[in-house]
Amino acid sequence: MCQSTWHDFLRGLPKCEHHVHLEGCLTPELIFQLAEKNNVQLPDPKSEPAYESIQTLTARYGHFSSLDDFLHFYFIGMSVLNQESDFADLAWAYFLKAHADGVHHAEVFFDPQVHQDRGIPYETIVAGFVAGCKRAETELGLSTRLILCFVRHLPVESAKKTYQDILDSRHFESDIIHGLGWSSTEVGPPKDMYREIYASASERGVRLTAHAGEEGDPTYISTALELGATRIDHGIRLVEDPVLMERIAKEGVLLTVCPLSNVQLKCVKTVAEVPIRKFLDAGVKFSINSDDPAYFGGYILDNYCAVHEAFGLSVAEWRTIAENSVSESWIGDERKAELYKSIEVHVAKFAELA
Ligand code: HPA
Ligand code: ZN
Numbered sequence: 001m002c003q004s005t006w007h008d009f010l011r012g013l014p015k016c017e018h019h020v021h022l023e024g025c026l027t028p029e030l031i032f033q034l035a036e037k038n039n040v041q042l043p044d045p046k047s048e049p050a051y052e053s054i055q056t057l058t059a060r061y062g063h064f065s066s067l068d069d070f071l072h073f074y075f076i077g078m079s080v081l082n083q084e085s086d087f088a089d090l091a092w093a094y095f096l097k098a099h100a101d102g103v104h105h106a107e108v109f110f111d112p113q114v115h116q117d118r119g120i121p122y123e124t125i126v127a128g129f130v131a132g133c134k135r136a137e138t139e140l141g142l143s144t145r146l147i148l149c150f151v152r153h154l155p156v157e158s159a160k161k162t163y164q165d166i167l168d169s170r171h172f173e174s175d176i177i178h179g180l181g182w183s184s185t186e187v188g189p190p191k192d193m194y195r196e197i198y199a200s201a202s203e204r205g206v207r208l209t210a211h212a213g214e215e216g217d218p219t220y221i222s223t224a225l226e227l228g229a230t231r232i233d234h235g236i237r238l239v240e241d242p243v244l245m246e247r248i249a250k251e252g253v254l255l256t257v258c259p260l261s262n263v264q265l266k267c268v269k270t271v272a273e274v275p276i277r278k279f280l281d282a283g284v285k286f287s288i289n290s291d292d293p294a295y296f297g298g299y300i301l302d303n304y305c306a307v308h309e310a311f312g313l314s315v316a317e318w319r320t321i322a323e324n325s326v327s328e329s330w331i332g333d334e335r336k337a338e339l340y341k342s343i344e345v346h347v348a349k350f351a352e353l354a
Pocket of ligand 1: 021024067074183184185211214261291292
């Protein structure tokens with residue numbers, strides 16, 4: 001953990017989180033607890049020894065070999081969520097942690113298709129997560145945005161059904177669904193599988209993001225941009241294409257970087273290999289995020305601290321990161337002005353570090 005004054009600086013630095021999967025906040029404790037409450041059968045430890053106990057599951061999480069290896073456990077974990085209150089409680093647990101880590105604004109992902117696939121109605125999932133978001137806004141003063149993610153391991157027809165659910169419930173118009181993203185297996189399914197959905201959503205003025213350039217090469221990023229994404233989740237392999245990197249810097253496309261996730265999923269060996277310095281030098285905007293904190297051993301502050309330990313950034317550089325996180329958040333100018341102000345006030349308190 002970083003030195004104590006720096007730790008205080010990083011903890012209190014007003015943060016925006018743009019890349020966290022609410023289902024990725026399900027801890028092993030909560031998985032076992034909800035499985036019992038909801039009568040959900042977890043895998044038999046004879047065939048999947050990780051599910052012997054909370055301890056064995058936690059230990060297994062320390063040895064993911066790839067994105068797909070992680071996703072196997074992530075989708076099993078999600079299967080314990082049944083009631084609206086399960087979704088609400090999960091979101092609330094995340095917001096409490098985020099608030100303690102200095103998050104002022106959070107844009108959170110959820111994967112309805114996977115729940116719908118096992119018979120949970122779209123309305124139940126959304127109502128639960130919305131309740132968690134509302135509670136965070138009222139009780140913690142956070143601003144929140146809900147981003148629905150399509151999952152690339154399921155057929156595109158499944159995504160089209162969920163997209164129709166959004167349209168039928170008028171959740172774009174009511175701003176209940178603030179944006180769309182895609183996630184899950186990157187390499188394998190067609191890069192442009194959501195072309196039709198993204199074209200339709202673009203026409204409606206819906207904000208679009210996409211997981212790309214995590215395991216996949218930079219063409220996954222350029223395809224996402226071609227389909228209308230204005231933000232890229234992960235995007236660390238962007239450094240392999242200097243021309244695309246220049247374009248992304250020029251267009252102000254935000255990368256939502258998740259350093260501890262990248263290490264845990266073996267995209268990089270250490271946090272020092274995440275191209276933080278290259279992005280800063282090239283003027284590429286990025287935010288630092290937790291992705292699936294219950295699986296990767298750290299929430300957002302742990303990611304900030306890991307970056308600080310690896311790169312020893314200056315106060316001015318941290319301020320740039322914090323301000324870019326605000327400027328590219330999907331919020332109005334008034335809220336942005338509040339966040340800029342709180343960053344300014346916080347930085348002024350730590351003049352000794354500058
Ligand atoms: N990548 C792709 N899909 C995901 C991830 C990720 O890091 N986390 C949860 N779903
Ligand atoms: Zn992710």
